[in-house]
Amino acid sequence: MEWEKLGLMVISCLFLSLGLVAVGDEIELSTGEILEVEIVGRNETSLIVNHAVLGRLAIPLTSIASVAKKDEDTATDAKAPAEEAVATAKTAPPNDEKKIEPWKSRFVLGFGAEAGNTERANLAVELKTKRERKTDRTTLDARYYYSESRGDRDANKFAAGSVHDWLLPDSPWSLFGDGRYDYDEFNSWEWRLSGHGGLGYQLFDQEVLSVLLRAGAGGAKEFKSKRNQFIPEALFGGELDWKISSRQAIVAKTTFFPDLDDTGEFRNVTSAGWNYKLDDESNMALNFGLYNEYQSKSDPNIDKNDLRIFGGISFDF
Numbered sequence: 182m183e184w185e186k187l188g189l190m191v192i193s194c195l196f197l198s199l200g201l202v203a204v205g206d207e208i209e210l211s212t213g214e215i216l217e218v219e220i221v222g223r224n225e226t227s228l229i230v231n232h233a234v235l236g237r238l239a240i241p242l243t244s245i246a247s248v249a250k251k252d253e254d255t256a257t258d259a260k261a262p263a264e265e266a267v268a269t270a271k272t273a274p275p276n277d278e279k280k281i282e283p284w285k286s287r288f289v290l291g292f293g294a295e296a297g298n299t300e301r302a303n304l305a306v307e308l309k310t311k312r313e314r315k316t317d318r319t320t321l322d323a324r325y326y327y328s329e330s331r332g333d334r335d336a337n338k339f340a341a342g343s344v345h346d347w348l349l350p351d352s353p354w355s356l357f358g359d360g361r362y363d364y365d366e367f368n369s370w371e372w373r374l375s376g377h378g379g380l381g382y383q384l385f386d387q388e389v390l391s392v393l394l395r396a397g398a399g400g401a402k403e404f405k406s407k408r409n410q411f412i413p414e415a416l417f418g419g420e421l422d423w424k425i426s427s428r429q430a431i432v433a434k435t436t437f438f439p440d441l442d443d444t445g446e447f448r449n450v451t452s453a454g455w456n457y458k459l460d461d462e463s464n465m466a467l468n469f470g471l472y473n474e475y476q477s478k479s480d481p482n483i484d485k486n487d488l489r490i491f492g493g494i495s496f497d498f
Contacts, residue, residue, distance in 0.1 A: 336366075412442060468495040
């Protein structure tokens, strides 16, 4: 009997202590569970509570869906700032330094074929991806073009490059560096490496229209070419991004590379594309584009101008 009385006393004390600690504040977690606790304070990241069984806890504010006030007049003053802190934690933007910006990419597939008096087939593939943050912007692109006429290959071109912009705070000015690899089976050179650096200036930066100007210097090196030396070049160019509507957009880019070693000689690379979304929610669109490279100095049997026009389908992801 003595042991039974002792057990009843322990159980009574336990329930009494539960009643003293669990005073009726309710916290709903983001996972759906509800905890009955006593809120005793908070810090920048957590809500401090007493739980009848688990004891003192620090619950992250981002894990709390809501805080319910208790009705007793003795309610602690910690709940009001706790509710405000939870709301702030749920709506506050993430730390810019830890935020990972997504890459925005576009894949374009174009093709064509002719039969009859002229037998011709061509293929154009292009991939472009871009990431822009407050401090910098990175653009990567690659394109491949192939064509044949009457069974004979007459075009086989590949190019890949990158441009990185270092954005200056609260200024239209920026610094940039670029690098590029070009392969062309039917040119006066077989492949070429080039790189440049300089200044950029954001002439327009609006939601529907963006115009970026660039100026700098660098050089190129041709391989399997009569010009085996390094070719110093200046760089002058511009980029346009015009969102005509929610479904239509035009992008264009042109860059001149004056030869600093041979005055009067230069090369120019121009690209443009028109993109039309099939519907407002779709990531698929019709795409028509052109790519042209002009080189003022080339072998006698090589055209100075090389223009490619293609149409196809693009996918954004």
